[in-house]
Amino acid sequence: MNTSRTVEYFILDGLKDRYVLPIFFMVYVFVLSGNSMIIYLVRTDHKLNTPMYFFLHNLSFSDIVFTSVTIPKMLSVFLVDDKTISKTGCFLQMYFFLSTGTTGRALLTVMAFDRYVAICNPLRYTTIMTRQHCILLTFASWGFGASLVLPVTIWAAQLPFCGPNIVRHMFCDHSSVLSLACIDTNRNSIFSLTFALIAILSTFLLILISYICIGKAMRKMSKAQQLKVAATCVSHLIVVCISYISASFVYISYRVARFDPGVRIVIAVLYSVLTPLLNPIIYSLRNKELQDAIKRAFCRCTIALKTNSKTVPSVA
DSSP, rough: OOOOOOEEEEOOOOOTTTTTTHHHHHHHHHHHHHHHHHHHHHHHGGGOOOOHHHHHHHHHHHHHHHHHHHHHHHHHHHHSSOEEHHHHHHHHHHHHHHHHHHHHHHHHHHHHHHHHHHHOOOGGGHHHHHHHHHHHHHHHHHHHHHHHHHHHHHHHHTTTOOOOOOOSSOOOOOOHTTTTTSOOOHHHHHHHHHHHHHHHHHHHHHHHHHHHHHHHHHHHHHHHHHHHHHHHHHHHHHHHHHHHHHHHHHHHHHHTTTHHHHHHHHHHHHHHHHEEEHHEEEEEEEEOOHHHHHHHHHHHHHHHHHHHHHHHHOOO
16 A cells, blocks of 8 residues: 555545535525524523523524534535545544534533423522523533544544545545544544434433433323423424434434445435434524514514615615
C-alpha cells in the first residue's frame, strides 16, 4: 500500500439520483421555516414564556444546526456537481453533526425532566424550574453534546488517510470515513460505539425514568387530570419515539454486515432530516398553546400590514 500520499480532500459519493434534489430542497425549507417559526413564537409571545417552551426553542435551534451541517452540502453535490469536501471540512461536518444530534437528545431528556417536575411536584415547580436552572440545564445539554463526541472526532481526524478518498455516503459519516483509513480502526470503532451507546442509552434511561414516575403519579389522579397530563406529554413522547427508533435503525444498519449500502445511506439521510422535519409539525398539531400563539402572530402581522398600507401615500 502506498502511504506516501496524504489525502487532502474526500469525495462524497452517496446517492446518485438527481430526482432527490427537489426533495432535499423542500425538506430543508420546511425544516428551516418550521423550526424558525417555533423560535420566533417563543421569543415574541409572552404566553410561551415557560420552561417547556424555552427548551423547545433550543431544540428547534439544534435541529436547524443539525440539518444545516449536512443538507446544504448535499444540495451542492447535485446543483454544481461538486462532490469534494476538504479533510478539515469533513471532520468539522462530522463533529457538528454528531454533537448537535447528541444535544438534541439531551434537550429531550431535559424536557422530560421538566414534565416530571410539573406533574409530580407541581407545588415546587416554580422554585425548581427557575430561569437560572433552565439556562443551566440548557448549557449542560449543549456541553454534553459538544464534549462527548469531541474525543471520537479528534481520534478519527488523527488517523492516516492515504487513499482511496471516496466516501460512500451523502455526508462525512463517521463509519464511512473511518473505513478509508490506512490502518486498522477496530479500536476506533469500539471507542465510537461506546460513546454512541452512552449518548443514546443514558438519555433514553433518564427519559424512561421520568415517564415511569409520571405514570405512577397519574394513577392517583382523576380521569380528567389524567387526560390533561397526557395531553401535555404526548407531543414529547411522539418526538422521543421517532428520534430513538430512527437512531436505532441507523446503528443496526451499520452493525449488520449484509445490509445493503444503498439502503443504509437512505436510512442515515432519513435519520438526519426526519426528527427536525417532524418536530414543528407534531408540536404545532398537538399543542393548543402553540396553535393560539400562531393565530396571535398571524393577527399581529395582518394588523401591521393593514396599518402600513394605510400610511403609504397614494400616487396620483
